């Protein structure tokens with residue numbers, strides 16, 4: 001047995017590289033990252049898929065590989081096609097970010113692998129996460145009793161909020177079919193997913209009409225709630241968007257809060273896209289009333305420019321979250337917190353989880369809050385500048401003026417189908433690839449949209465899109 005153990009130890013020894021080997025691996029990794037970042041200003045924001053990722057299908061071998069060759073494979077497969085999320089030209093969907101100190105934070109968190117689920121295991125990691133949650137709750141304007149949790153993203157944060165709402169509002173399985181949920185057609189699809197995952201898919205889903213600015217019409221909401229109540233149904237949840245993905249529109253939070261209060265509904269605000277605009281004056285003005293929500297979702301991997309993998313759910317009273325997530329397990333008896341403070345595992349659907357605090361805390365401490373405020377205000381200004389400039393050019397039909405940092409628009413040709421022309425425009429922008437924009441449907445029309453949220457997006461990129469759109473629209477109409 002001892003001989004066998006020694007042999008096995010030897011066979012597994014490669015799992016712990018020596019200091020010299022580590023230094024070589026790290027050196028090559030940093031060199032790769034440096035080259036990537038230095039090439040970034042000239043890099044494509046989008047490259048259409050051409051099947052090169054197929055070479056990743058090679059089966060895993062029993063034998064070790066060569067790190068240099070693996071980095072080359074990574075570059076040629078993953079890091080060379082599709083959307084370049086690190087590029088400032090990424091102005092489609094909701095852009096991500098990728099702050100460099102976050103990568104360093106992830107590196108360290110992964111090296112020491114502290115367990116951030118319970119305070120007993122890592123008081124420091126838990127305290128760091130709690131400090132970040134507190135900071136976000138303060139930004140939202142929540143009271144001291146509030147709390148929350150760092151999640152992997154906005155979808156899981158929304159799911160957590162919906163489950164909490166269901167538990168605290170005591171919507172039982174037998175109530176589902178007579179319980180009404182109020183959303184708009186522009187509510188993010190992850191709310192639908194969350195409702196289904198939470199066993200609420202058969203709630204009566206009321207699609208509240210929107211106003212000209214694609215915001216929930218609060219008088220329509222009031223009428224719908226009153227009609228449902230009169231019909232003997234239970235109105236229990238309203239989901240407001242603080243920054244819709246489609247138009248960047250913020251629902252009238254104050255009015256919705258008034259109605260929720262008056263009629264006893266849980267008010268959830270999905271601020272995954274727009275929430276961090278609370279850090280700048282332009283955003284704060286638009287988001288007034290958010291502090292009255294029972295629950296709020298923010299996405300640091302959007303508005304705080306972190307790499308993907310960071311969402312957050314906040315609730316006005318942390319005990320709601322604890323009540324909906326509480327658990328007991330014999331094998332966790334050593335870890336039960338003796339203080340009154342909750343650990344992340346008490347507030348989360350997850351138990352073992354990555355230490356998400358460090359990737360968020362490090363850039364915030366290193367850079368300070370001020371540059372984030374400036375960058376967010378810059379994004380709003382860029383979207384409004386884009387809107388104003390494009391509106392001056394002949395032939396462009398503009399959506400609503402950007403409340404935050406999304407602009408929608410389409411070119412209307414004198415002859416022929418506008419939908420077809422704008423589809424071709426989008427195709428041409430994607431082929432150019434220096435910038436990436438997306439499209440959506442508004443009132444049954446195909447429209448283009450520009451979403452500015454990357455910390456690397458500045459005036460030069462926005463001017464580039466303006467010029468590209470104008471030039472391409474002219475070419476396409478001439479060819480018609």
Ligand SMILES: *Cc1c(COP(=O)(O)O)cnc(C)c1O
Pocket residue numbers: 094152153154155156158188190241243244245270271272273299311
């Ligand atoms: C991005 C987004 C989501 C989903 O968040 P993920 O982080 O992608 O899971 C939900 N709602 C809105 C408004 C969003 O913009």
